[in-house]
Amino acid sequence: MTGGVESGSDHVAPSDIDTLAAILRRATDSSSVVQVVGGGTRQGYGSPPPPDIVLEMGAMADIETWDPDDLTVTVGAGMPVAELEATLATRSQTAVLPEVPGASTVGGVIAAGVSSLRRGRLLGTRERVLETTLVTGDGRIVRGGGRVVKNVTGYDLPRLVVGAFGSLGVIATVCLKLWSTPPASATVEIDDLEAATKVTRPLAVLEENMAKRVFLWGTREEVAATSARLGGAITEGHQWPPDPGGPFRWSLRVPPALTSAAIALLPPDWRYLAIHRVGEVRAASEDAAEAAGIRVWAEENGGSLVVVDAPPGGLVGLDPWGAPPAGLGIQRRLIAQFDPGRIINPGRLPGGI
């Protein structure tokens, strides 16, 4: 896989924000390319050049503040998602981050703009980041947003940081909006997606190659009643599926009503995990032969097919992102204000930025 951590480079692992700032300032002065690494799980996006410096965030992983009453938590970006969620679960809370995170970190999930499978009901990662403290390429420490669940104070920098792959700065700390976990949960297998419409707002409706499942949560009374109404095999609790694995990994994004059509278009040997009512299909394949056709269809319908990972040389002419997004000039100029030497994760974004 191209997705990996370069070994022939200098590795640094700052444990505080001032050291991080000094590293980035020096990197800008010497025009050194910096690869930022959290858990190292999502290094396959875009087409970055080999880095001079590998910046590991694992030493900036503290919980800074967490008062369960406030429904917010502030953590160092290097905090592993699994560890954070396990801690929050002790007080029946969740940050609604990806359910099967592997080694991924909070900062990595935010930088890559990856969301929870529960996003149809609880919204995506972009809706959950309340405050970010960044270190820009030229070493400025910049905070945006606030540590309260709701605020309109200046431009929404935290939202811009989600999915920006570090191009506005390395994320040092983030404040996330939490959600209370209700007492009961269940998973119901269904044969026909039509059945899922019997529940107004399920937590998730997921489809994989061999299974369609509705995920429910709520009070005991609600979960008992709604799961019975769905009429399939009921399992208590949630067993969340991992993203499909393979040499090529894809993120297919279409308008929600086209989710089933997108699945129907996938070649039979592609593995997939689709989030109905959202329009996100995570897929994996052995080759990229049919990807161009799928991308054409997705883009014609207002969507995209994004390469999440691919083996070296495997894409043969296929752009990692597809058609460039609107406002590319503005995006470049924004990034130039935060990373003037373009040293942090260059080449990760659409348009080769």
Place this chain on the structure above:
Amino acid sequence: MTLIDELRLLLGVDRVLDAAVELYLYSRDASLMRGEATCVVFPETTDEVSTVVRIAEAHRVPIVARGAGTGLTAGASPTEGGIVLVTTAMNQIEIDPDNRTAWVGSGVINLDLTRAAEPYGLHFAPDPSSQSACTIGGNVANNSGGAHCLAEGATTSHVLGLEVVVAGGEVLLLGGKAPDRPGLDLKGLIVGSEGTLGVVTRALVRLLPLETDVRTLLLDFDHLSGATKTVSDVIASGLVPAALEIMDQKMTIAVENWLHAGLPTAAAAVLLAEVVGDPEAVEAEAALIDRIGRENGAGTIQIARDEAHRDTLWKGRKSAFGAVAQVAPDYYLHDTVVPRSRLVETMEEIQAIADRYQLDVYNVFHAGDGNLHPLMAFDASQPGMMERVHQAGEEMVAACLRRGGALSGEHGIGLEKRDMMRAGFTELDLDAQARLKEVFDPAATFNPAKVLPQGSRCFDFGGTRREIPDGAWI
């Protein structure tokens, strides 16, 4: 050609106003801060907006976009002169029931969108108290919230795409119905930017299914802490109700005198809670709130008997600010946020500040997310009164910031809180924000002098920004 001539050539005589009385009508929003525009224009299409932007740039005058003018922070007051661009003629609604989205003109009134969506079993979740007047464009500009945004998120969580006219009259189509459009989320940056980055002409919004059932409860307490503890315990139990609103006694009395809704005027605090969902869900959840309320000393608990009763309970909440009009001729209301765990002590300090300035303060707030709206009612004709009100207001906001709060929860910064931004952010933070503004709007055409205090840009590397002298346009 003069500015007015050029605009009239584009829009016709009727859609360009410049008579003194007309300019006066558009000289402010619902705040007390007035400006003076050169003219007021009513474009109907995105192309027209684009041309207006180019004309404004050629004449070097600012543009202040305005919907219904219900904003409370002077965000839509033309304090730097120039063109007031009224969006109300851009009022198309195009609903896509399959994808549960709608493309909506920025001049569409919030409640009209929900009414248009209802036949499809859908609604637009953000519901500011001004929803029967405020526009979607204004909601986008201020990232408006409302009572129901605790569970569903504020406007930004419901905007999937935007059509926006930026510098040079360029029309950008950002986002879309598919999730996670690759690249930077420029749409998300424009939401909440208070018209300072461009003019939004259309928004693609998410619509949610109408809830099949609802339970609305009104609980009264003889101490505020009973109400706030109930809110905390309800959320800790794993339930995030659709709304959790608290009114203090003064506000309850004012509302009851006006509305006669049967509100418990003897109580120190009243909690309005609402749960929505499938019938089984709301039944159990209402029972849970009832039990937790009693554990925390709730006196009487009313559960809405029917839709009419529910409307009455909500009307009390939503017309709270109107009710104050019968108490005193003027009011001033702040919008701040504190971490929920600090609600009680913050409220006590707000009361102490009001006492110190001998002002009446009324409270009604979104308790679930710690969003306070302390409201001072007064008679502005009394000498020195406005100074007292402003001074007390600033102290109240400072009290919230000291507790880790934010300057604004849902009303925005505008001009009112612009100079308080320094209390919440460092010079480098504000410099970063000023850079965002410069990238979008190098000529400072869009709603200049709002949101960011003068001199926010602390390092100037010879960018293209012109320094705009105060009052240059008027």
